[in-house]
Amino acid sequence: MNVVDLTSEQLISALRLPAEASVGQRIPKKMLTDTLTSRGAFTSADRKLLQEQIEEVTWVAALKPSNAGVPAHQDETRSYLELAVLHVHLRQGSQLDAQAAKVSSNTARLAELLHRAIPYPVLMLLDDGARLYLSMAHIRWAQKEAEKTVLDGELIQGIFARHGSPIAPTTDGATLAAFLDAMDLSKQPRSDLLALYQSWMDTLSAWQAAAVTGRFECVSPQQAAVRRSALRRCHELDARISSLRAAASKEKQMARQVSVNLEINALMAERQQAANSL
Numbered sequence: 198m199n200v201v202d203l204t205s206e207q208l209i210s211a212l213r214l215p216a217e218a219s220v221g222q223r224i225p226k227k228m229l230t231d232t233l234t235s236r237g238a239f240t241s242a243d244r245k246l247l248q249e250q251i252e253e254v255t256w257v258a259a260l261k262p263s264n265a266g267v268p269a270h271q272d273e274t275r276s277y278l279e280l281a282v283l284h285v286h287l288r289q290g291s292q293l294d295a296q297a298a299k300v301s302s303n304t305a306r307l308a309e310l311l312h313r314a315i316p317y318p319v320l321m322l323l324d325d326g327a328r329l330y331l332s333m334a335h336i337r338w339a340q341k342e343a344e345k346t347v348l349d350g351e352l353i354q355g356i357f358a359r360h361g362s363p364i365a366p367t368t369d370g371a372t373l374a375a376f377l378d379a380m381d382l383s384k385q386p387r388s389d390l391l392a393l394y395q396s397w398m399d400t401l402s403a404w405q406a407a408a409v410t411g412r413f414e415c416v417s418p419q420q421a422a423v424r425r426s427a428l429r430r431c432h433e434l435d436a437r438i439s440s441l442r443a444a445a446s447k448e449k450q451m452a453r454q455v456s457v458n459l460e461i462n463a464l465m466a467e468r469q470q471a472a473n474s475l
Contacts, residue, residue, distance in 0.1 A: 270391035
């Protein structure tokens with residue numbers, strides 16, 4: 198299977214979810230906006246983004262102890278009684294015509310909003326026709342508001358390209374096949390739903406790392422935590438290096454150009470060290 202041919206349906210199929218977990222229910226956008234409004238920190242720009250960029254949200258499946266044979270997880274911090282699988286169809290027009298960085302930023306914000314709106318941990322697919330995004334994030338109980346959940350930590354997001362999209366990593370078919378095989382539900386830990394969801398997140402982190410290293414490799418939970426930290430540092434350094442290169446291209450003074458290039462070289466060396474730990 199080639200990376201440019203991956204579809205939402207193929208990725209969902211690779212999960213090998215039990216038929217009993219199927220939901221197939223559309224989620225009205227009004228329900229999402231009402232939920233986010235009630236929780237605050239939902240701006241007019243967020244509302245516009247959700248209304249204009251989302252075509253349809255479908256609740257694909259709900260994994261529960263009764264249909265997955267995996268116990269729920271409950272403690273003082275969080276309660277994972279089920280895992281949701283969502284498929285988000287994005288409108289294609291403005292997404293496809295926008296600059297790559299803006300598209301990625303908008304999609305990440307949409308994913309964050311939807312993760313906040315759903316009171317369950319979600320494996321979320323967002324599809325704009327040229328790119329397929331897979332997003333996951335932990336949730337926990339809000340400290341001061343009973344029965345409300347908040348995001349716990351960063352979103353883990355993978356990007357899969359179709360039609361030669363410039364913003365997704367180029368990956369060979371064998372690497373993609375290894376990732377899809379590793380996402381199979383039967384290959385995840387079954388101690389509880391938290392462990393299962395974390396394993397899916399770690400597998401997605403392995404996909405992110407493969408974009409840097411060229412190899413897909415599943416590792417232990419402890420190693421996965423180290424890998425996430427290294428990936429985060431790589432992304433931070435990439436952003437800093439990109440900013441400095443843009444500044445260097447506009448710099449008129451030779452001494453300042455030299456200084457900026459030296460800083461870029463130092464950051465590139467640090468980035469290589471972070472990549473080596475992946």
